[in-house]
Amino acid sequence: MCSAPRERSxxxxxxxWPERVQVARALRAETVGGLVxxxxxxVALVWANTPWSGSYEALRDFHFGMPALGLDLSVEHWAADGLLTIFFLVAGIELKRELVAGGLRTTATAALPVVAAVCGMVVPAAIYLTTVTVGGGRAGGWAVPMATDIAFALAVLAVLSTHLPTALRAFLLTLAVVDDLGAILVIAVFFTSDLNxxxxxxxxxxxxxxxxxQRFRVRGWWWYVPLGVAIWGLMYNGGVHATVAGVAMGLILRTARDQDTGEDxxxxxxAEHLLRPVSAGVAVPLFALFAAGVSVSAPVLGEVFTRPEPxxxxxxxxxxxxxxxxxxxxxxxxxxxAQLNPDLAWADVFALAVLAGIGFTIALLIGEVAFPDPADVGHIKAAxxxxxxxxxxxxxxxxxRRNGIYRSLWEAENRDEDADGIPDVYKHSAGGPASGPTRND
Structure with a gap:
């Protein structure tokens, strides 16, 4: 007797429903942060290209800190090595949640976003290496175009006032989470120097x-904040980029509630609830303020297209x-x-892939690490x-071009005729509002 054909996911x-609530909360914060x-x-671009550019450079290059602890850094480096650690801490928590309860929790659900993200890192690196090989440039910046800036991408969608379905936004978010992990691994492995x-x-x-x-359920910020700062300082002095400490601590934090103690x-x-607004509204914008201020004169833009690295x-x-x-x-x-949602088309996935080419924050960070010469890094940042x-x-x-279709899907997805806070589509599904329909992507 022949077995029944396997149902396509x-x-x-x-x-x-629970995953959608979590994704919506994360996307809302990232969108607001992206606009900031x-x-x-x-502001950085305008400031750096006005007669007052000297004050911008003076502020960016001003040094302060604790020299005795090896922490006498410029404002720009405090933003990159210090504030971005908060960003990567939140990214580590997001990754841990995806691994425990999100789209990366099983091989079946992780296959698509992981393969897509890995290909989205390997191909840009290969194109960069091909370009600099043909043009006789330096291969050290191969990692610059690898990462996607989810906040910047969502800000673009917000400015466009689009109604992109939640599933597409969630897929973009998962891609960015895997991208972030790849970027921090690249920084940790390939851009370390003078190890201590x-x-x-x-x-x-x-x-x-x-x-x-965490293992013994110790609570209290007075344990974790001093310890986290010490880990960050030791990581920085150890020769590994200090943001690695943020990802490591984010991955260690528990993201599953303790049922035995009734943990709410x-x-x-x-930690994510407290730090995400700081990351999206303060840390990343301040990094952008001191990293994005580059000259956009005609000669600089001309060199972007004539020099192999940019x-x-x-x-x-x-x-x-x-x-x-x-x-x-x-x-x-x-x-x-896997069968594509019949309400969508591969053109929608293609548009999402183009949007993922926004590589602002982490690309600027890797550019600074890979090109220490100020003249070179200016061209890379412009690129x-x-x-x-x-x-x-x-x-x-x-x-x-597809926003009319997105609008109708968004309205159907969010229709709540009885105004109880749960969209009607979840009540009509077998899974019910508590769990929602099972996603097998």
């Missing part, structure tokens, strides 16, 4: 203590991310026999800004 279908990020980037084994051993010991505090929120949830960054962001993410998603869907702008413009055209 649905890709970009309706999210389960855009404003900070505009004693300091790194101290940082590792601090992480072990952090884990034990896990440590990860509480040209490789632009091509990697605009072409590499699009080709990598779209091809990776398409092939993974075919390999896993990141230009590439992200081109990706945003192309994505805007593609998304706007």
């Amino acid at each position: 649905v890709f970009l279908g309706l999210l389960p 990020l855009l404003a900070a980037a505009v 084994p004693a300091a790194l051993a101290g940082a590792f010991a601090g992480l072990v203590v952090f884990y034990l505090l 929120a896990s440590p990860g949830e509480r 040209l490789g960054v632009v091509l990697g962001l605009v072409i590499g991310k699009t080709v990598g993410i779209f091809a990776g998603t398409y092939l993974a869907a075919r390999f896993t026999r 990141v800004l230009l590439g992200s702008l081109l990706a945003a413009g192309l994505a805007a055209l593609l998304v706007k």
